[in-house]
Amino acid sequence: MNNFDFKNPTKIIFGKDTIQNISNEIPENAKILILYGGGSIKKNGIYNQVMDALSNYEVVEMGGIPSNPEYEVLIMALEIIKNENITYLLAVGGGSVIDGTKFISAAALYDGEPWEVVTNKKPNVKGMPFGVVLTLPATGSEMNSGAVITRAEFKEKMGIGGPALFPQFSVLDPTVVSSIPHKQLANGLADAFTHVLEQYVTYPIDAILQDRFSESVMLSLIEVAPKIIENPSNYKAAANFMWSCTMALNGLIQKGVPTDWVIHIIGHELTALYHIDHACTLAIITKSHYTYNFESKKEKLAQLAERVFGVKEGSIDEKAQAGIDKIESFYKSLGIKTKLSDYIDDCNGTAEEIAKRFTERGMIGLGEHGKVTPNDVVEIVKMSY
């Protein structure tokens, strides 16, 4: 097991009818900017619950945070914060709204060009305090300090983070799941599942408990997935879905173990280039990445096949191959297609374009061994056509 530091100060408020409690978490004299996305919260009642809970505060709102939160939109919030003397942010949404709010939190207290918060590669140690009302389980952003920001004019999708970017609190009310469209539920399940893969399918390092925890999250997602897809109003399934997504990426399972993230890093490029849903990009890349890097990952793939998918027979290689197939079957069971050509008409040149971007950014070796080169990326992406 590797040495590690772990600290996660976010307060989770979990369960039915908990949105009404948010005023307990926000300073009395706060002036709040509420950030949300396309307006679905006005249809499903969450907007009204939030507004009722905040009736004793001065509140300003800004909707329209797009999925893959876009820099040009987010910086409009900085103007509002300045003009309205905002002191507290509240993200009401899924990963995109929360990630956007994290950028706004950091940029609001940053002296300089806001884009530098993304490009300066420094951990953010100052940020405006913010809370979250989660409306879409998937990304884990509600209990971590990372965010991914898009800048369309550069076709860039890049990560930020830092200790100041943990939400002060996050409300996880599983009843919100009942109004989420099928496609977003499927994406959330695939996204959370792949988060675990990125922290697990590397090489053995005798982290017995972390492996078991990762397997626990995957087993839970596999158990609830068909129930959620069949009936998103199934509260028991929704609660386990929601908590599993949070635990998949709140930092715990990655402590003391190597992590990969090649699937995400390549996937972000597919979203930046072609606007393919984030979760779908992960489903596109996973199989070819694991097939291309089979030798270095086969022990963990075999362990996954055995403990998560119940594959008891065969050699390490056979089990590992079965594991890759089972992962692909899981994506497909959610209705998510796993080839790039399922999403775009002409794949030609995509692999080289992504590798060129990585080279230009100075990315030499990716993955848990730091050995996945731009040339390897070309092969991996081509295998996914």
Add this chain to the structure above:
Amino acid sequence: MNNFDFKNPTKIIFGKDTIQNISNEIPENAKILILYGGGSIKKNGIYNQVMDALSNYEVVEMGGIPSNPEYEVLIMALEIIKNENITYLLAVGGGSVIDGTKFISAAALYDGEPWEVVTNKKPNVKGMPFGVVLTLPATGSEMNSGAVITRAEFKEKMGIGGPALFPQFSVLDPTVVSSIPHKQLANGLADAFTHVLEQYVTYPIDAILQDRFSESVMLSLIEVAPKIIENPSNYKAAANFMWSCTMALNGLIQKGVPTDWVIHIIGHELTALYHIDHACTLAIITKSHYTYNFESKKEKLAQLAERVFGVKEGSIDEKAQAGIDKIESFYKSLGIKTKLSDYIDDCNGTAEEIAKRFTERGMIGLGEHGKVTPNDVVEIVKMSY
């Protein structure tokens, strides 16, 4: 799944050679009181590592915190804090030293009789900041906000807690395990294992992920136990042992599920009455408690038998009974005896004495259903004679 709140702000610093990093966590101008136990830290080198790390601070020390931290000793620290203008506490030890430090933290900022911190039944919202260097994996106190304090003159062992009593940081260096005597290692393994049982062997509540996490901790402890007992210098086993003990009682696995704690509540009385090691009292009570309350616990016992001990055959009742037997075998595999008569010559009257104490304290119903009465306690304790 039940609604829950979860927040755990303790920073964990885990791994080899990490004690030297504690000065990064303590304010520069702090005046530190170091608290420790019987002096084993002076033999195994931990004392010197701590002192080296704190060479730039003003430091006062107080050794001699006894196991089952005793009120009459702990209040001596309050005098030192006052006279020396201490601003920061550092617990260097196992659960007893950490628990004692939590009491001192709360009492140092309490206006009134220090014993009221224990008896006033209020969560502690003020405490002097403190850190931990863990020397004995077992109790989880290094990452939670609870403590158990003993007052010998009353033969009392009682719990305190509150949001102010989380350590600011805890250093978990698994190399400390190599110098721990066999008996304390066995006790640590049994203690941590029973912590999970108390949060798991209740009734099913569709908390899929929490159940899997609890099973993960138990599976990890079972896997490392023989390795630790055979060779405490096995770093890989020690690291998993240490992290499993912390995760067994840092609050995570109990969120959203019912908890029991009858084994601990009765066990504390056996320690208060007869000075039996805490972990041994748990091993004494577990089987009779689960046998006496078999009907209400059998579904979780059967699940435990199946998933943790690999019992695949039989009815729910048969699996549950096998689960109880496997738990007892686990204690015995550590060399821990499971009958009260293994520890004291004359058991007579013990059951009634414990029940009388509970009645006097106004305890009417214990356990996850609140239905274990003092009369039931008499039966449970008698079954353990």
